Amino acid sequence: MTKSLDIIIWSKQGCSYCEEIKAYLQERHISYKTVDVTSNDNFRDILDIKYGVRHVPVVEIGSSETGIYRAVTAIGLEHLQKALAVNLPSYA
Template sequence: MNKKVNVVVWEKQDCPYCEEVKRYLTDNGFEYRTVDISRHEALREVLLIKYGVDDVPVVEIGFGNRFDAVTEMGIPKLEKTIRHYRMSN
């Protein structure tokens, strides 16, 4: 059974790293949802509680009830996490 990988990009306006991540996901055929923390400042607290960070981009990747978050800048960690989920699928 092929499970759909869910992707959520936590972002803010005028964030070049956020745009880089979204471009990478789009170029590689991933659909994703976005959460804009610049519109809802309280969402920074959510990131802090969930992942110990309060800046973006944060990319949540998973399926079912299992999600991992990529909180490191740059594409290599994102690629590694995506590969893991594709192999698990």
């Protein structure tokens, strides 16, 4: 049985890198959820604890069924493309 993947984008308003990632996923009809950190530093604290970063975008790819997520924390679309190629080969 194939498990569905969830994609979560941690972003903030006015972030051009965040918008680039969202546009890339939308063009490929890949659904995602967004966590907006714009006015909530507590969310940045969560990123710091989980991944050691406070910047956005951070893209989590994983499964709510298993609770296992891998994060793309490096800035640049090429890092997301590599992660998608591993997790969603038909979309790369």
